[in-house]
Amino acid sequence: MSGRTTALTPPPEAGPPVRHPDAPAPGELIGAHYEYCFGCGGGVPHGLHVEARAGEGVSITAEFRVKEAHQGAPGLAHGGVLATALDETLGSLGWMLRVIAVTGRLETDYLLPVPVDAVLHLRAEVTAVHGRKIYCTATGRIGGPEGPVAVHAEALFIEVKVDHFIENGRPAEIQATLANPDQVKVARAFEVNP
Numbered sequence: 489m490s491g492r493t494t495a496l497t498p499p500p501e502a503g504p505p506v507r508h509p510d511a512p513a514p515g516e517l518i519g520a521h522y523e524y525c526f527g528c529g530g531g532v533p534h535g536l537h538v539e540a541r542a543g544e545g546v547s548i549t550a551e552f553r554v555k556e557a558h559q560g561a562p563g564l565a566h567g568g569v570l571a572t573a574l575d576e577t578l579g580s581l582g583w584m585l586r587v588i589a590v591t592g593r594l595e596t597d598y599l600l601p602v603p604v605d606a607v608l609h610l611r612a613e614v615t616a617v618h619g620r621k622i623y624c625t626a627t628g629r630i631g632g633p634e635g636p637v638a639v640h641a642e643a644l645f646i647e648v649k650v651d652h653f654i655e656n657g658r659p660a661e662i663q664a665t666l667a668n669p670d671q672v673k674v675a676r677a678f679e680v681n682p
C-alpha cells in the first residue's frame with residue numbers, strides 16, 4: 489500500500505516467526521490477559537471484550553461485537569475503538585511466540601464503516617521477527633470471517649520483560665495479578681522463557 493513508513497518493513501536479516509511448542513492449540517480460547525484490560529477484560533463494562541483464539545502457525549483469530557458505547561458517528565464504530573480491537577488482537581500474538589510484547593507502532597487503514605451490532609472478525613499474524621521486534625499485520629472483516637475487509641493494520645510490537653510493567657505500571661496490581669490463583673493464564677504470560 490502506498491505511503492507506508494519503512495519502520496514497518498522487516499529488515500532483510502529478519503527471520504520468519506516460529507510458533508512456540510507450548511503455544512495454545514489452534515482454536516483454543518486464549519482468554520483475557522487482565523480483567524481490567526479495555527480490549528479483552530471482563531471487568532470493564534464498556535470495554536471491547538475481544539475474544540481471541542489461537543490460530544494456525546503464528547496467528548490469532550478474534551471477534552469483537554460493536555456496541556453503542558463504541559460509536560463515533562451515529563450508528564457507526566469509532567475509528568479509535570476499531571484500532572483498539574486490532575491492537576488487542578495483535579497483542580495476543582505474544583501467546584503464539586510465548587513472549588510479552590507491547591505495541592511500538594500501529595498503522596491502520598479504514599476501508600469500510602462498521603455499524604453498531606456488527607461483529608468484527610479479526611485475524612492477526614506475525615510476518616517476521618528481528619531481535620525484540622515483532623512485525624505483524626491484522627485485518628477486521630464484517631459480515632462473517634470471509635466477509636469484506638473493513639479495517640487493516642500493520643504493526644511493530646516490541647518484546648518486553650515483566651519488569652516493563654512493574655517499573656512503569658502499578659506494581660501492586662501486577663503482584664496481585666500474579667498472586668491470584670484464578671489467573672492461571674495471566675501467570676503463564678509472566679512465565680515466559682527468554
Ligand SMILES: CCCCCCCCCCCC(=O)SCCNC(=O)CCNC(=O)[C@H](O)C(C)(C)COP(=O)(O)OP(=O)(O)OC[C@H]1O[C@@H](n2cnc3c(N)ncnc32)[C@H](O)[C@@H]1OP(=O)(O)O
Pocket residue numbers: 495521522527575576579580588589590591592593619620621644646648674677678
Ligand atoms: C498481564 C500480562 C501482560 C500482557 C501485556 C500485553 C498487553 C497487550 C495490550 C495490547 C497492546 C498494547 O496496547 S501495549 C500498550 C501500548 N504500547 C506501549 O505502551 C509501549 C510504550 N513504549 C515503550 O514502552 C517503549 O518505547 C518500548 C518498550 C516499545 C521500546 O523501548 P525500549 O525497550 O527502550 O527499546 P528501544 O531500544 O527503544 O526499541 C527496541 C527496538 O525497537 C525499535 N522501535 C521501538 N519503537 C519503535 C517505533 N515506534 N517505530 C519503529 N521502531 C521502533 C527501536 O528502533 C529498536 O530497534 P533496534 O535498534 O533494535 O533495531
